[in-house]
Amino acid sequence: LALFAADGTLDPDFSLEILDNFSTPGTIYGIRQEDAGALLIAGRFWQIDGVPRTGIARLRADGSVDPSFDTGALDNGGLYGVAVLPDGRVLANGWQGVDYHNELRLLGTDGSMDTTFWPLMNARIASFSRQDDGRILVSGEFTQINGAPAPYFARLLPDGTRDTGFAAPAVNGVMDTFAEQIDGSLLVAGRFNSVNGLPRAGIARLDRDGVLDAGYDPNIGTFGSPTGGRRVGGIVQQADGKAIAYGEFTGA
DSSP: OOOBBSSSOTTTTOOOOEETTEEOOOEEEEEEEEGOOOEEEEESSSTTTTTTTTEEEEEEESOBBBBTTTOOOSSSSSEEEEEEEETEEEEEEEEEEETEEEEEEOOOOOOBBTTTTOOSSSOOEEEEETTTSEEEEEEESEETTEEEEOOOOEETTTTTSTTTTTTTOSSSSSSEEEEEETSEEEEEEEOSSSEEEEEEESSSOOOTOOBBTOOOOOOOOOOTTTTSSSHHHHEEEEEOOOOOEEOOOOOO
């Protein structure tokens, strides 16, 4: 983790020792800035500058560990990403346990885990986002949530249970990412070439209820295996309604 000045020079006073297993360097997968310059970092680590922290920590503006935020020890776990909710609570996705359970967890403002909120997936969560009404969109490599079928994309209610009113599309491959548009529709992207039986090369648009927009088809190229190979890895939604897609594809 490094801090750069506006001109690109490295700040030598911002230096952290982040360790995994107390000896080897840890890895940071996600970062989110909070108010007053504080940072939430997520990844695979057990210790920061000698302070025990497993998978997630809050750093103050000077880089020191905030002692008021502590999740306690995760069981052989780590976190990929974090999002700060309007009330200061934190959503985080990651894994823990010898079986690497993939999960989405809700943390209090002090880092304590909400034990009533625990959607458990059978494979990796690649992306998640909280909507304005409190519901949560999740995408990734999973095909089940808490044992019920939920292939690659789903919406959760604020309490973490699956929103059965959301008509998630039938895709034939992994959905890696998504972006919400100004009108509430969703651009979804990943490693698929079919949505609801219609050809869609790695990107498609859904309405706010999950129904496929049949008239939207960028046709960015022919994909190979829907579970690997070429894919749309990310989408950036612009203010003018246009979207930038990037990944492993060659165009139409």
